[in-house]
Amino acid sequence: MSATDRARRTNFLLDVTLFVICILLLTPLIxxxxxxxxxxxxxLVWPPTLFPKDPTLENFHxxxxxxxxxxxxxxxFLFAILSTVAIVATSALAGYIIGKFPxxxxxxxxxxxxxxxxxxxxxxxxxxxxxxxALGLLNSVGGLLVGYLVxxxxxxLIRQNVIASIPDELLEAARIDGAGELWIFWYVVLPLLxxxxxxxxxxxxxxxxxxxxxxxxxxTRKKSFTIEVGLANFQSAYTVDLSLLSAASAAVMVPSxxxxxxxxxxxxxxxxxxxMKE
Amino acid sequence: xxxxxxxxxxxxxxxxxFAIFGWVRLFPIIETLRLSxxxxxxxxxxxxxxxxxxxxxxxGDNQFMxxxxxxxxxxxxxxxxxxxxxxxxxxxxxxxxxxxxxxxxETAVFIPHVVSxxxxxxxxxxxxxxxxxxxxxxxxxxxxxxxPWLFDPVLSVICIIFLVSWQTLGYGVLIYLVGFxxxxxxxxEAAQLDGANxxxxxxxxxxxxxxxxxxxxxxxxxxxGFNVYAQAYVxxxxxxxxxxxxxxxxxxDMLENSFQNFRVGYAAAxxxxxxxxxxxxxxxxxxxxxxxxxx
Amino acid sequence: xxxxxxxxxxxSFGDVEILHGISFTIPDxxxxxxxxxxxxxxxxxxxxxxGLEEITSGEIHxxxxxxxxVEPKNRNIAMVFQNYALYPHLTxxxxxxxxxxxxxxxxxxxxxxxxxxAEILGVNKLLHRLPKQLSGxxxxxxxxxxxxxxxxxxxxxxxxxxxLDAKLRVQMRAELKALHRRxxxxxxxxxHDQIEAMTMADIVVVMRDGNVxxxxxxxxxxxxxxxxxxxxxxxxxxxxFLPATTKVGSSEMVLSDGQVLSKPTCAxxxxxxxxxxxxxxxxxxxNGASFKATIEASEQTGSETLLLARLxxxxxxxxxxxxxxxxxxxxxxFVIDPTAVQVFDSKTGARLEx
Numbered sequence: 001m002s003a004t005d006r007a008r009r010t011n012f013l014l015d016v017t018l019f020v021i022c023i024l025l026l027t028p029l030i031x032x033x034x035x036x037x038x039x040x041x042x043x044l045v046w047p048p049t050l051f052p053k054d055p056t057l058e059n060f061h062x063x064x065x066x067x068x069x070x071x072x073x074x075x076x077f078l079f080a081i082l083s084t085v086a087i088v089a090t091s092a093l094a095g096y097i098i099g100k101f102p103x104x105x106x107x108x109x110x111x112x113x114x115x116x117x118x119x120x121x122x123x124x125x126x127x128x129x130x131x132x133x134a135l136g137l138l139n140s141v142g143g144l145l146v147g148y149l150v151x152x153x154x155x156x157l158i159r160q161n162v163i164a165s166i167p168d169e170l171l172e173a174a175r176i177d178g179a180g181e182l183w184i185f186w187y188v189v190l191p192l193l194x195x196x197x198x199x200x201x202x203x204x205x206x207x208x209x210x211x212x213x214x215x216x217x218x219x220t221r222k223k224s225f226t227i228e229v230g231l232a233n234f235q236s237a238y239t240v241d242l243s244l245l246s247a248a249s250a251a252v253m254v255p256s257x258x259x260x261x262x263x264x265x266x267x268x269x270x271x272x273x274x275x276m277k278e
Numbered sequence: 279x280x281x282x283x284x285x286x287x288x289x290x291x292x293x294x295x296f297a298i299f300g301w302v303r304l305f306p307i308i309e310t311l312r313l314s315x316x317x318x319x320x321x322x323x324x325x326x327x328x329x330x331x332x333x334x335x336x337x338g339d340n341q342f343m344x345x346x347x348x349x350x351x352x353x354x355x356x357x358x359x360x361x362x363x364x365x366x367x368x369x370x371x372x373x374x375x376x377x378x379x380x381x382x383x384e385t386a387v388f389i390p391h392v393v394s395x396x397x398x399x400x401x402x403x404x405x406x407x408x409x410x411x412x413x414x415x416x417x418x419x420x421x422x423x424x425x426p427w428l429f430d431p432v433l434s435v436i437c438i439i440f441l442v443s444w445q446t447l448g449y450g451v452l453i454y455l456v457g458f459x460x461x462x463x464x465x466x467e468a469a470q471l472d473g474a475n476x477x478x479x480x481x482x483x484x485x486x487x488x489x490x491x492x493x494x495x496x497x498x499x500x501x502x503g504f505n506v507y508a509q510a511y512v513x514x515x516x517x518x519x520x521x522x523x524x525x526x527x528x529x530x531d532m533l534e535n536s537f538q539n540f541r542v543g544y545a546a547a548x549x550x551x552x553x554x555x556x557x558x559x560x561x562x563x564x565x566x567x568x569x570x571x572x573x
Numbered sequence: 574x575x576x577x578x579x580x581x582x583x584x585s586f587g588d589v590e591i592l593h594g595i596s597f598t599i600p601d602x603x604x605x606x607x608x609x610x611x612x613x614x615x616x617x618x619x620x621x622x623x624g625l626e627e628i629t630s631g632e633i634h635x636x637x638x639x640x641x642x643v644e645p646k647n648r649n650i651a652m653v654f655q656n657y658a659l660y661p662h663l664t665x666x667x668x669x670x671x672x673x674x675x676x677x678x679x680x681x682x683x684x685x686x687x688x689x690x691a692e693i694l695g696v697n698k699l700l701h702r703l704p705k706q707l708s709g710x711x712x713x714x715x716x717x718x719x720x721x722x723x724x725x726x727x728x729x730x731x732x733x734x735x736x737l738d739a740k741l742r743v744q745m746r747a748e749l750k751a752l753h754r755r756x757x758x759x760x761x762x763x764x765h766d767q768i769e770a771m772t773m774a775d776i777v778v779v780m781r782d783g784n785v786x787x788x789x790x791x792x793x794x795x796x797x798x799x800x801x802x803x804x805x806x807x808x809x810x811x812x813x814f815l816p817a818t819t820k821v822g823s824s825e826m827v828l829s830d831g832q833v834l835s836k837p838t839c840a841x842x843x844x845x846x847x848x849x850x851x852x853x854x855x856x857x858x859x860n861g862a863s864f865k866a867t868i869e870a871s872e873q874t875g876s877e878t879l880l881l882a883r884l885x886x887x888x889x890x891x892x893x894x895x896x897x898x899x900x901x902x903x904x905x906x907f908v909i910d911p912t913a914v915q916v917f918d919s920k921t922g923a924r925l926e927x
Binding site for chain 2: 097120
């Protein structure tokens with residue numbers, strides 16, 4: 001067998017293996033979506049069917065009209081958008097300052113940011129909860145936001161980018177031309193940070209959208225649940241109706257997956273950047 | 279003159295972020311540390327200082343030790359599964375970079391990571407369901423016995439490890455792919471000429487050269503493993519349906535102590551222990567990384 | 574028997590053909606240099622011999638075997654890369670012993686072979702170091718050691734000296750040549766530096782744009798270049814070219830400024846040609862064809878003088894093996910032996926025998 005043929009055969013085998021693995025990885029999700037289309041009776045059949053024999057849209061209809069799912073999605077969305085805006089804004093400004101204004105005070109602040117970056121949110125969320133309670137912000141998006149206003153990694157990411165891709169001379173030239181500092185930040189620095197800011201936005205949105213531990217203690221009233229919390233508690237309220245549960249989960253899942261497939265590049269950039277921070 | 283102006287701008291500009299940071303990060307962290315040495319039952323104004331008593335009590339507390347053990351097993355188990363699998367998968371995907379399916383592979387592998395925790399857990403909950411799930415159906419079809427996946431103490435932990443690994447795999451593959459792309463190509467050509475086949479190249483070249491990445495992914499997955507909560511909450515409801523009680527994890531125990539047992543100081547002590555574990559793991563990572571670079 | 578035979582080798586990357594039918598033979602034990610400007614395809618040929626790239630069409634033989642479809646590791650060849658490609662995570666000893674380890678040789682055998690090779694190359698004191706702890710020259714030697722330890726039938730070198738500083742390069746050239754004499758293994762050596770090719774090789778292959786221009790011994794290429802490209806490529810400083818005309822029966826080549834160079838052997842030629850003058854053949858006095866040129870620049874190295882002169886509206890270089898101090902702008906008379914003047918066809922560039 002020639003070298004080319006041999007390579008081709010290996011590649012084919014590898015492709016088949018990868019294909020099978022990928023399908024296996026996606027199977028649980030495909031089954032979930034399929035379950036959403038089954039009637040409640042079919043869900044109780046043994047052995048379980050893979051695909052619905054009699055697909056119905058009834059579950060999805062119920063999920064959107066009879067359960068608070070839509071409201072939960074709205075809550076999550078509002079929370080995620082606001083968090084993203086806050087994180088992007090604070091990270092951009094703070095990252096810029098830390099990167100281009102190396103005064104001693106600023107450096108000390110940076111070290112503080114860095115030191116607390118590795119501390120997981122779960123460690124200090126209880127005192128933060130009491131703060132939020134004291135402010136009367138429980139069960140509101142504002143209360144949720146309190147935990148997700150800044151992202152240490154975001155500040156770090158912007159700082160790295162600012163140092164790597166914004167030359168000091170550019171800022172000096174603008175200053176000599178008489179530009180004010182804020183003007184420089186808005187018209188010179190921000191446009192250059194478009195890429196990393198987009199990646200950060202995607203990351204921040206994803207972080208808020210999938211948050212669990214914090215929303216579950218801050219939101220106790222069913223109406224204010226985020227999707228994650230709502231779904232998790234769904235099982236106790238609607239235990240018997242598995243197909244409804246699956247439909248609800250599928251409804252939550254599909255937008256995220258779609259968003260990912262569309263925004264893949266930004267997403268991957270953000271995650272890869274977090275891997276290179278060391 | 280210009281420098282002073284810049285200094286004040288810098289301070290003013292960073293003040294809002296720093297203020298927020300101080301309020302939502304620094305203060306709570308310090309509070310946690312402080313509370314861990316006090317006793318507080320949420321209702322009274324009294325928060326007596328108790329020194330290290332909370333910690334001493336924790337280590338005698340069966341529920342806590344249970345949670346600690348479970349969490350550690352999940353964290354290390356998930357890491358042990360994720361690292362080799364993502365490295366091998368990344369190696370194969372990298373080898374097929376030029377295939378027209380490479381985009382599909384990367385996307386497919388990463389989707390489990392992107393799907394938020396709860397829907398993913400729901401998907402698996404059904405699969406693992408002892409009476410209705412396809413897993414037992416397949417096992418019985420092959421002639422075996424159905425197993426109570428989610429209700430057996432050992433099996434349910436395995437299920438959680440499985441779920442966590444499934445979710446983390448994509449992340450690991452992504453990071454390893456970046457690593458593979460940065461490996462020097464000529465080194466592999468030299469190995470090829472020296473007689474290495476694909477598998478030997480992977481074992482003797484890729485694996486050692488990727489050590490920094492393996493280290494990083496290990497620590498990240500370990501740390502997020504110790505913080506596991508949502509997956510246990512959903513998958514491991516006990517026989518009465520109370521969520522997460524079947525497999526107690528640290529975060530669950532901590533929240534229970536704080537909001538159900540009304541022992542905030544005690545819960546804070548748990549948080550401090552969690553923090554110490556995370557710090558320890560991070561320091562080990564730094565130490566190992568420096569050890570390699572220093573020589 | 575490790576002769577290497579290249580037959581009608583074509584290589585394309587996608588739609589672009591890089592090699593257009595290369596053929597030449599390397600005798601067993603010879604040191605052959607593949608030389609040419611960047612992009613001429615010399616490294617590609619090396620990689621095809623190694624098996625790191627696939628052959629589009631044509632054949633490569635090593636000894637009696639066609640090796641087109643043989644895997645690199647089974648071709649029994651070793652390669653030294655331009656950037657050495659040492660295994661960064663292995664010690665010098667492990668680097669050199671890697672191929673033997675893959676062959677499942679015993680630890681004692683590997684140690685012996687590595688030690689022996691390390692001594693030949695003078696790196697036996699460095700066996701426990703990592704590549705990043707070595708200097709450029711040391712890394713080069715370890716790369717060679719890794720190749721030698723396998724006792725291959727062909728050595729491939731891809732511009733191994735280009736990352737070294739000038740002094741080290743000269744030293745390594747001599748060492749490589751001595752090594753080749755000692756090991757007597759067929760060697761294919763790629764370089765863009767024609768001095769390296771000329772000083773080290775038994776046979777030189779000059780390439781341009783994916784074609785072989787000339788194959789021969791170094792002095793053959795110097796004395797009898799097959800065309801203008803080879804004549805200008807081999808030899809440093811480079812040969813100067815001037816347009817000139819002659820009539821049949823005349824023993825003179827007339828330059829564009831009217832000056833006349835006597836060259837008795839050009840009597841059979843008629844029309845416009847390109848003549849080539851090697852800087853080192855031009856002298857200040859003596860017998861021969863004489864011409865006047867204006868000095869534009871002068872460089873003294875202590876024992877030689879390099880002059881940039883204008884002759885018949887062209888710039889030529891003159892290398893005098895003596896000191897010659899002359900102000901810029903002066904006109905001088907120079908002499909060249911007519912038999913050293915080369916004549917090329919002005920359309921094809923081929924050298925004409927005169």
